[in-house]
Amino acid sequence: MESMSRPRSASHELHETIGSLVDRIGVPGVEIVKDSACEGESKKLESQRIPLYFKNQKGRDTWYCNVDILFLDKSGLRVIVEIEETGIKPTKIYGKLLTSAMARFYIHRKRAKKPVPMAKRVLFVQVLKSPQSGDMESREMQWENIRTSLKEEMPIGQITDYELVYGSSGDFRSQKGIALLDFLTSFLNETV
Numbered sequence: 145m146e147s148m149s150r151p152r153s154a155s156h157e158l159h160e161t162i163g164s165l166v167d168r169i170g171v172p173g174v175e176i177v178k179d180s181a182c183e184g185e186s187k188k189l190e191s192q193r194i195p196l197y198f199k200n201q202k203g204r205d206t207w208y209c210n211v212d213i214l215f216l217d218k219s220g221l222r223v224i225v226e227i228e229e230t231g232i233k234p235t236k237i238y239g240k241l242l243t244s245a246m247a248r249f250y251i252h253r254k255r256a257k258k259p260v261p262m263a264k265r266v267l268f269v270q271v272l273k274s275p276q277s278g279d280m281e282s283r284e285m286q287w288e289n290i291r292t293s294l295k296e297e298m299p300i301g302q303i304t305d306y307e308l309v310y311g312s313s314g315d316f317r318s319q320k321g322i323a324l325l326d327f328l329t330s331f332l333n334e335t336v
Contacts, residue, residue, distance in 0.1 A: 158229050158273045159204055161213040162314040165321050166213060166225070169265060171332040174222070177214040177252070182227070183326035194268040194313060196224075200241050209243040214250060215332060220263040224303075229273040232283075237308070241268055245301030262302040267331050271324075272310040284310065305331070 162320040163182025180192045196213055213225035226240045245268070249259040275283055290307040298306055307327065311320045 149175075153232055155314045158271065158316070159227050161316050161321075162227050162324075163213065164227065164307060166215075166328070167181045168325060168330055169215075169332065171329060172318070174332050177216065177250075179210065179212045182212055185278065189322060195251060196244060197249045197251050197259070198247055199249070200242050200249050200261075202251045202259075206209045209240070210242060210246040213301065214258055215328070217251070217263070217332070220261045221266060222263045223269065223328060225269045225271065227271045227273075232272050232275075233249065234286070234290060237270060237287075238294075239273070239307070240270065241303065243271075243296065245303040248302060260320060265304045266302055267305040267307065267328075268303045269324075269328070270308045271316075274310050274312055274315070 149253035159179070159181040160183070163178050164184075166176055166178070169176065177194055178192070179194050192211045194212070195202075195210050196204075196208050197206045198208055208289050211224050212227045213223075213290055214221055216223075226244070228236065228240070247262075249261055251259045272281060272287060285311055287308060291306075294300075294306045294308070298304055300306075308319065315321070316324065
């Protein structure tokens with residue numbers, strides 16, 4: 145099980161790229177909450193975790209996971225973004241989705257006055273870093289198969305919609321980033 149206080153590695157280039165990208169989403173009434181790994185170095189003054197819980201009470205017994213980015217609106221938690229830079233195997237991809245799907249509330253230690261429930265429609269987006277070497281074609285085919293199978297199985301727990309995207313930080317600073325922004329903005333503009 146993931147530790148609630150694990151140490152951070154020094155470089156989270158893809159996390160920072162996606163964190164900077166989502167700052168450009170301008171949907172009225174939507175709040176973006178980001179893990180400190182998704183902030184630029186100048187904003188990493190305080191470590192911030194984004195914990196999800198099974199019950200509306202905060203505690204180690206009800207904590208299921210930490211995620212990288214959340215989008216909240218008046219209906220509750222609308223979008224979860226999970227970014228994977230290393231160890232991108234099917235078990236980890238499915239595991240991150242399942243622990244988030246079984247959670248029901250976001251409770252932050254400082255920010256939230258009360259638990260934030262999942263909305264009626266919740267999108268889970270996984271952003272995977274493409275490998276720099278090895279058999280990239282077979283890895284990307286595997287990810288496409290995972291994406292297809294998970295989309296066919298929706299809903300899973302609290303997650304009703306799913307998307308998996310992959311690339312390098314540079315990819316997300318160009319066309320892939322624009323496509324991801326358009327996709328997220330479209331989903332967030334839908335009425336729940």
